Amino acid sequence: MDAARSHIAAHDEAIIAELRALLAIPNVATDRADIRRNAEHLVAMLERRGAHARVLEAGDAPVAVYGEILAPGATRTLLFYAHFDGQPPGLPAQWVTPAFEPTLRGGRVEDNAAVIPWALARYPLDDDARIYARSASDDKSPIVAFLAALDAMRAAGIPPSTNIKFFLEGEEEAGSPNLSRMLMEHRDLLNADVWIFGDGPMDPRGMPRVALGVRGVVSFGVTVYGPAMGLHSGHYGNVAPNPAARLAHLIASMRAEDGRILIDGLETPPPSAEIRALARDAYDTPGMLAGPQLHATEAGVSYGEAILRPALNVTQLEYGGVGAARNAIDAAASASFDIRLAPGITPAQAHNLVERHLQSQGYALVSDAPTPEQRRSHARLARLDWGDLGYPAAAASLRDPAVRHVVDVISAATEGQARIAPTLGGSLPIAPIGEVLDTPFVIVSIVNADNNQHAPNENVRVREFHRGIELYAALLAADTW
Amino acid sequence: MDAARSHIAAHDEAIIAELRALLAIPNVATDRADIRRNAEHLVAMLERRGAHARVLEAGDAPVAVYGEILAPGATRTLLFYAHFDGQPPGLPAQWVTPAFEPTLRGGRVEDNAAVIPWALARYPLDDDARIYARSASDDKSPIVAFLAALDAMRAAGIPPSTNIKFFLEGEEEAGSPNLSRMLMEHRDLLNADVWIFGDGPMDPRGMPRVALGVRGVVSFGVTVYGPAMGLHSGHYGNVAPNPAARLAHLIASMRAEDGRILIDGLETPPPSAEIRALARDAYDTPGMLAGPQLHATEAGVSYGEAILRPALNVTQLEYGGVGAARNAIDAAASASFDIRLAPGITPAQAHNLVERHLQSQGYALVSDAPTPEQRRSHARLARLDWGDLGYPAAAASLRDPAVRHVVDVISAATEGQARIAPTLGGSLPIAPIGEVLDTPFVIVSIVNADNNQHAPNENVRVREFHRGIELYAALLAADTW
Numbered sequence: 001m002d003a004a005r006s007h008i009a010a011h012d013e014a015i016i017a018e019l020r021a022l023l024a025i026p027n028v029a030t031d032r033a034d035i036r037r038n039a040e041h042l043v044a045m046l047e048r049r050g051a052h053a054r055v056l057e058a059g060d061a062p063v064a065v066y067g068e069i070l071a072p073g074a075t076r077t078l079l080f081y082a083h084f085d086g087q088p089p090g091l092p093a094q095w096v097t098p099a100f101e102p103t104l105r106g107g108r109v110e111d112n113a114a115v116i117p118w119a120l121a122r123y124p125l126d127d128d129a130r131i132y133a134r135s136a137s138d139d140k141s142p143i144v145a146f147l148a149a150l151d152a153m154r155a156a157g158i159p160p161s162t163n164i165k166f167f168l169e170g171e172e173e174a175g176s177p178n179l180s181r182m183l184m185e186h187r188d189l190l191n192a193d194v195w196i197f198g199d200g201p202m203d204p205r206g207m208p209r210v211a212l213g214v215r216g217v218v219s220f221g222v223t224v225y226g227p228a229m230g231l232h233s234g235h236y237g238n239v240a241p242n243p244a245a246r247l248a249h250l251i252a253s254m255r256a257e258d259g260r261i262l263i264d265g266l267e268t269p270p271p272s273a274e275i276r277a278l279a280r281d282a283y284d285t286p287g288m289l290a291g292p293q294l295h296a297t298e299a300g301v302s303y304g305e306a307i308l309r310p311a312l313n314v315t316q317l318e319y320g321g322v323g324a325a326r327n328a329i330d331a332a333a334s335a336s337f338d339i340r341l342a343p344g345i346t347p348a349q350a351h352n353l354v355e356r357h358l359q360s361q362g363y364a365l366v367s368d369a370p371t372p373e374q375r376r377s378h379a380r381l382a383r384l385d386w387g388d389l390g391y392p393a394a395a396a397s398l399r400d401p402a403v404r405h406v407v408d409v410i411s412a413a414t415e416g417q418a419r420i421a422p423t424l425g426g427s428l429p430i431a432p433i434g435e436v437l438d439t440p441f442v443i444v445s446i447v448n449a450d451n452n453q454h455a456p457n458e459n460v461r462v463r464e465f466h467r468g469i470e471l472y473a474a475l476l477a478a479d480t481w
Numbered sequence: 482m483d484a485a486r487s488h489i490a491a492h493d494e495a496i497i498a499e500l501r502a503l504l505a506i507p508n509v510a511t512d513r514a515d516i517r518r519n520a521e522h523l524v525a526m527l528e529r530r531g532a533h534a535r536v537l538e539a540g541d542a543p544v545a546v547y548g549e550i551l552a553p554g555a556t557r558t559l560l561f562y563a564h565f566d567g568q569p570p571g572l573p574a575q576w577v578t579p580a581f582e583p584t585l586r587g588g589r590v591e592d593n594a595a596v597i598p599w600a601l602a603r604y605p606l607d608d609d610a611r612i613y614a615r616s617a618s619d620d621k622s623p624i625v626a627f628l629a630a631l632d633a634m635r636a637a638g639i640p641p642s643t644n645i646k647f648f649l650e651g652e653e654e655a656g657s658p659n660l661s662r663m664l665m666e667h668r669d670l671l672n673a674d675v676w677i678f679g680d681g682p683m684d685p686r687g688m689p690r691v692a693l694g695v696r697g698v699v700s701f702g703v704t705v706y707g708p709a710m711g712l713h714s715g716h717y718g719n720v721a722p723n724p725a726a727r728l729a730h731l732i733a734s735m736r737a738e739d740g741r742i743l744i745d746g747l748e749t750p751p752p753s754a755e756i757r758a759l760a761r762d763a764y765d766t767p768g769m770l771a772g773p774q775l776h777a778t779e780a781g782v783s784y785g786e787a788i789l790r791p792a793l794n795v796t797q798l799e800y801g802g803v804g805a806a807r808n809a810i811d812a813a814a815s816a817s818f819d820i821r822l823a824p825g826i827t828p829a830q831a832h833n834l835v836e837r838h839l840q841s842q843g844y845a846l847v848s849d850a851p852t853p854e855q856r857r858s859h860a861r862l863a864r865l866d867w868g869d870l871g872y873p874a875a876a877a878s879l880r881d882p883a884v885r886h887v888v889d890v891i892s893a894a895t896e897g898q899a900r901i902a903p904t905l906g907g908s909l910p911i912a913p914i915g916e917v918l919d920t921p922f923v924i925v926s927i928v929n930a931d932n933n934q935h936a937p938n939e940n941v942r943v944r945e946f947h948r949g950i951e952l953y954a955a956l957l958a959a960d961t962w
Binding site for chain 1: 710714731733773799807809817821857860
């Protein structure tokens with residue numbers, strides 16, 4: 001880490017110039033030409049470090065980048081993952097400076113920090129300075145930080161303790177629909193002892209965070225049918241089944257008031273006390289509740305413990321049109337849901353369990369608006385619509401020696417400040433790495449929490465960027481397991 | 482009734498001409514000039530029968546019409562109510578012939594029955610012929626039928642057995658907001674032993690129907706609050722309370738799966754076995770279920786019994802926007818409701834009971850979007866929005882001698898075919914008649930059930946119109962109680 005600090009002090013201008021050049025290449029996953037330009041630029045960056053690097057193809061999927069640097073005598077291989085595509089920037093008017101013109105400021109846009117023209121920048125950049133651009137945090141900074149760490153080690157004459165591989169993805173923000181295929185077609189290249197994910201923000205309190213899992217996700221819609229057409233609520237109140245009331249009872253049958261899932265088989269047993277203690281400690285519960293002005297977590301436990309459980313989220317209700325309500329019993333009511341899955345339940349299993357639950361509530365399932373015949377023969381009719389297949393949760397075990405190694409190195413490098421999160425609340429398509437390659441992973445997030453990820457004015461703060469270089473350097477240099 | 486039949490045979494052309502002239506005057510309640518034209522036309526029609534008649538005013542309310550014909554020696558007074566305003570006709574393109582150009586057809590538009598030019602019409606009109614125009618059924622036909630019955634009695638030399646009064650309203654389709662005021666300002670004129678309502682359709686099976694009540698109605702909206710802003714459903718699932726799930730539990734707490742209201746105090750005790758038997762017999766349950774393709778009534782009883790109970794209808798759900806669902810926990814979820822009240826609960830009581838129920842479910846009520854302070858101090862926040870005040874149920878008692886008299890006359894005149902409905906499912910602002918004037922009422926509906934009331938191509942079938950004249954004649958001539 002000292003070597004990294006010296007390297008930053010001497011070469012920050014070059015490090016930042018490399019980041020600027022990468023950020024200047026537009027990277028929306030749907031623009032295949034831009035994705036390829038990014039990939040070729042990254043291959044060149046890797047080759048400058050002597051890596052064997054190449055663009056990876058898989059059918060017509062957006063391309064990825066592979067690289068490897070073998071360490072003489074190393075018995076372990078560490079693979080660094082990041083994605084180089086970014087969320088579409090959205091309306092230009094929402095960005096104070098253009099999304100693909102990296103811009104330096106003395107602080108936060110929200111605090112009216114002024115732009116510092118690049119020509120006037122003083123290196124090493126100030127801790128509070130920020131670079132504004134799409135993917136400044138998510139994930140181009142981690143890529144540049146990892147390479148800078150490698151340069152720092154070499155400059156100090158410290159050989160890497162493991163072989164190093166790179167897998168840089170070009171369609172993560174599009175939901176990684178081809179990730180499994182990419183991994184399968186290139187599994188021989190991609191074998192490693194552990195994947196290090198450079199994605200995601202650190203703890204909002206400023207502590208580095210290591211995460212060992214993500215929740216899975218699956219989305220679906222339910223439409224509950226009432227009368228064949230809208231009816232007068234006076235003439236038909238208590239006569240025609242009210243589909244909105246039925247939907248309400250159905251939702252109440254799926255989910256307790258504290259969020260506990262009542263669909264048989266979806267709620268997984270609570271993890272060990274050790275995991276729960278880690279989770280409790282990994283997140284700043286009051287901080288997470290303060291922004292949205294929440295009284296308490298819905299589950300009544302700490303933030304970290306709440307996200308250990310699967311969550312059934314109602315994401316939409318539609319019934320009776322919009323605007324002023326009419327005095328009518330309408331023909332159908334719909335709800336949309338997502339389930340954030342805990343480890344142990346696949347999306348396909350979740351599909352089956354939801355379907356079985358609806359049937360257990362007396363619903364016959366139809367695939368289209370019900371026919372008169374279906375209406376005659378069934379008291380309760382519902383339609384179940386599945387969105388994308390979704391993806392399962394992923395969880396790395398602290399008992400895995402490679403995972404333990406990474407956690408220990410980061411903990412030591414941060415003097416115990418790093419928080420070990422058993423899982424993130426959100427979902428990432430990480431599971432294929434375990435499923436296809438059977439490789440454990442650790443998410444080592446280095447960028448500031450207030451980075452406006454996925455939103456206009458995405459940025460990275462220099463303090464965290466520099467510290468990320470130090471942390472990755474520690475990982476590269478540490479004695480292996 | 483024989484006298485009425487003879488009168489129709491001899492004078493149908495004049496009767497129909499009077500109906501045509503009345504239907505040709507546009508009558509949307511918001512057009513005060515048109516409403517006054519209708520009223521003056523009706524005053525002239527009454528005066529032609531020797532009635533004392535006048536336009537009734539009440540502040541700036543749409544005008545009404547009053548008329549009276551005193552019978553020498555009569556000790557009882559029967560007041561005939563109908564409204565002469567109509568629902569706005571809507572888009573002209575939806576009408577096969579213009580709403581205010583009464584058109585004769587040999588049968589139903591839906592069966593492609595041809596127009597019969599008035600010049601070619603043969604009188605008495607054929608039973609299956611129909612007259613198309615706004616208010617053909619709702620309520621101008623009953624007015625003309627009642628006057629024709631009066632003419633028939635006079636032509637036959639049969640004196641009316643009671644004094645006869647008329648109260649013809651000009652804003653019923655606008656919800657009768659000024660009815661109480663009108664009744665109060667003219668209570669001396671409007672006293673009577675019983676009001677006969679000429680409104681509403683007869684039984685779809687073709688049997689005349691006498692109804693002794695209506696359900697009340699009250700409308701409200703509930704907004705349940707979650708986080709202060711929309712949140713990522715992965716990062717916040719199980720952390721931020723899901724307002725849609727809370728709303729679902731709240732609805733389930735308000736209303737059982739069979740529609741039974743669980744709000745304390747709103748569900749009224751079941752009426753007597755006699756009333757239930759009348760209700761069961763008054764409606765064609767299979768017929769009511771067939772159109773909307775219903776498997777059974779929600780309450781699991783006959784149509785007539787189902788509408789004896791109050792109904793809590795969910796009329797709208799709003800959460801998570803429209804279009805594709807986002808993976809978010811939104812800030813608030815809303816539902817709209819109406820309650821069809823059974824007798825014994827006023828709208829004001831219903832307000833209080835609903836409010837108390839929300840509080841019993843742990844909700845603190847706010848009158849606007851919650852403040853940070855309110856969010857901090859309450860685990861559950863909801864807003865309750867009341868629509869119009871609404872109106873209570875009304876019920877006439879069969880033990881009232883005037884009510885019994887009307888029911889007995891209609892039953893005898895139809896040889897027991899008439900169905901006695903303890904209540905209609907819908908709501909009419911009838912209650913003021915009981916509240917302001919303390920007068921019982923009976924709804925004697927004469928028009929065909931398939932009249933397209935409130936819709937384009939409203940019509941009256943000649944069979945029912947002629948039979949209505951006979952029934953009203955029976956009522957005018959019957960020995961009094």
